[in-house]
Amino acid sequence: MRRRHLLESALLLAFSPLYSNAGEQDKFQLIIVGAGAAGLTCACIAAENGIKDILVLEKNPVIGGSSIISRGTWYATGTKEQKKQHVEDSDQDAALYLKSEGLGKNEDSLIRTMLEAGREQINWFEKNNIRPHLLFAEKGVKRIHQFNMPALIFFLRKKALSMGVKIWTGCPVKELIQDKTTKRVSGVIYTKAGADKKAYASLGVVLCSGGFSRNKVLLESVGHGLQNVATLAPQGLTGDGLQMAIKIGADTADLAHIKASYAFTDNPSTYNDMTFAYYYGPIIVNNDCSRFVNESAPYKEIAQKVTHQREAKSYLVFDSEIRKTVGRLSNASGPLKEFWLTGKIDTLPVFTGHSIEEVAQNAHIDPVGLKDTVSMYNENIAKIGKDPDFYRTDLTGQGSLALITHPPFYVIPVTPALLGTYGGLKINSEARVLDLTGKPIPGLWAAGEVTGGLHGAAAAMGAPLASAFSFGRIAALSAAGKLTKGKS
Ligand SMILES: Cc1cc2nc3c(=O)[nH]c(=O)nc-3n(C[C@H](O)[C@H](O)[C@H](O)COP(=O)(O)OP(=O)(O)OC[C@H]3O[C@@H](n4cnc5c(N)ncnc54)[C@H](O)[C@@H]3O)c2cc1C
Numbered sequence: 001m002r003r004r005h006l007l008e009s010a011l012l013l014a015f016s017p018l019y020s021n022a023g024e025q026d027k028f029q030l031i032i033v034g035a036g037a038a039g040l041t042c043a044c045i046a047a048e049n050g051i052k053d054i055l056v057l058e059k060n061p062v063i064g065g066s067s068i069i070s071r072g073t074w075y076a077t078g079t080k081e082q083k084k085q086h087v088e089d090s091d092q093d094a095a096l097y098l099k100s101e102g103l104g105k106n107e108d109s110l111i112r113t114m115l116e117a118g119r120e121q122i123n124w125f126e127k128n129n130i131r132p133h134l135l136f137a138e139k140g141v142k143r144i145h146q147f148n149m150p151a152l153i154f155f156l157r158k159k160a161l162s163m164g165v166k167i168w169t170g171c172p173v174k175e176l177i178q179d180k181t182t183k184r185v186s187g188v189i190y191t192k193a194g195a196d197k198k199a200y201a202s203l204g205v206v207l208c209s210g211g212f213s214r215n216k217v218l219l220e221s222v223g224h225g226l227q228n229v230a231t232l233a234p235q236g237l238t239g240d241g242l243q244m245a246i247k248i249g250a251d252t253a254d255l256a257h258i259k260a261s262y263a264f265t266d267n268p269s270t271y272n273d274m275t276f277a278y279y280y281g282p283i284i285v286n287n288d289c290s291r292f293v294n295e296s297a298p299y300k301e302i303a304q305k306v307t308h309q310r311e312a313k314s315y316l317v318f319d320s321e322i323r324k325t326v327g328r329l330s331n332a333s334g335p336l337k338e339f340w341l342t343g344k345i346d347t348l349p350v351f352t353g354h355s356i357e358e359v360a361q362n363a364h365i366d367p368v369g370l371k372d373t374v375s376m377y378n379e380n381i382a383k384i385g386k387d388p389d390f391y392r393t394d395l396t397g398q399g400s401l402a403l404i405t406h407p408p409f410y411v412i413p414v415t416p417a418l419l420g421t422y423g424g425l426k427i428n429s430e431a432r433v434l435d436l437t438g439k440p441i442p443g444l445w446a447a448g449e450v451t452g453g454l455h456g457a458a459a460a461m462g463a464p465l466a467s468a469f470s471f472g473r474i475a476a477l478s479a480a481g482k483l484t485k486g487k488s
């Protein structure tokens with residue numbers, strides 16, 4: 001008898017997957033998909049607000065997603081940091097700026113919620129001794145709060161674990177479990193060590209699974225040639241959450257507006273290869289040495305125009321005076337910082353020459369074409385003080401557009417790159433995912449880059465991270481039933 005029992009056990013073991021569900025918890029109150037800024041914020045705020053059993057499932061072997069490798073700029077207003085620096089600002093002005101960047105296509109209620117919840121979340125970090133190390137302006141008012149993201153993400157992880165949250169890495173979620181009659185989302189199917197498993201959540205599921213910069217098929221489907229653009233987002237950002245929710249009837253927003261960011265030096269590998277120098281004087285030309293865009297336009301608008309140029313190539317063209325202005329005003333970082341400050345080139349991807357023709361030859365672009373373009377630009381600025389071709393405005397505060405006349409001259413080849421896909425699941429201001437009729441899908445929330453509607457036609461600098469932190473917080477409070485009783 002004993003022998004038969006042993007044999008049965010051995011057979012059972014042999015045909016079982018390596019990891020079985022036996023002994024492994026599969027019932028939770030809340031399941032969060034993705035361990036980036038949105039997911040980990042959601043976990044901490046949910047635990048602090050009384051939700052007991054929380055599971056964060058992370059696809060990659062490591063946590064952090066795009067959040068941990070990001071530049072850490074967070075768009076916020078009414079913060080202690082602004083007050084400390086006597087910055088005059090208001091939610092209305094901050095919202096107006098986001099609307100202008102998003103060409104009025106953003107959802108007002110999401111902007112309002114993001115600004116309010118973002119401020120509360122920054123205060124929460126402040127109470128936990130996490131503060132921005134820099135406050136600066138993209139254009140105009142200082143609203144960009146810059147954080148050390150690896151430190152912040154590891155703080156969130158530590159805090160979540162200390163409150164009993166479970167974070168399981170290497171566990172991609174592949175499907176949402178939905179009750180056929182009530183339509184309530186009650187759990188997920190995920191994979192662990194090659195085996196499918198189920199986990200259930202009494203309150204529901206929060207999708208914080210980020211964007212789809214690593215899914216060329218999805219990128220192609222939204223248009224604009226984005227599948228051919230370099231991406232800096234980490235592996236694993238393939239739009240899984242977006243597709244799982246669409247499968248159960250979720251609606252989407254802003255997918256048609258997804259754009260790359262501008263500008264990166266060729267073959268970019270981190271955000272340090274990004275420059276906003278063109279806001280301080282350089283003109284942008286294409287492979288034919290023609291201008292084709294307003295250099296003071298939102299950086300995502302510019303990126304989109306570049307992707308439609310021949311070979312999607314573009315170049316910054318400027319002189320030594322503009323180089324100094326960029327060094328003074330642009331808060332430059334990364335490999336080009338030294339060049340902007342001192343003019344030192346060494347091995348940097350910067351071409352120089354004593355005339356426009358010479359710099360064009362060195363950069364392997366058409367010398368005659370570039371000379372014509374620069375001459376026409378200078379002539380307009382000198383004669384009428386304006387750019388009648390593309391209506392560029394001065395963003396340096398100098399009051400007029402700079403001429404390109406002081407040698408040495410410079411050319412830097414630059415390219416758009418994808419930092420993220422800022423369109424996705426349609427949510428309401430409680431971070432609940434909406435279906436095609438505009439009704440919330442019960443038991444399903446979403447936060448961060450998996451969502452759409454907040455940014456409209458273009459995400460402003462610092463708004464994607466603001467979205468992740470704010471709606472991570474809101475989803476947690478909503479799941480905890482704390483939103484109507486006032487936010488904690
Ligand atoms: C280089 C770079 C610089 C950036 N700089 C800035 C900046 O300065 N300011 C700004 O506002 N924005 C910036 N962004 C964009 C911003 O970082 C992101 O939009 C934001 O961090 C998204 O946060 P998230 O939590 O929604 O997603 P993420 O941080 O990407 O986290 C999503 C997580 O979900 C996991 N996941 C995906 N699918 C599954 C699945 N099926 N199952 C389980 N887990 C899954 C992923 O592995 C990932 O860990 C930058 C992006 C990059 C790439």
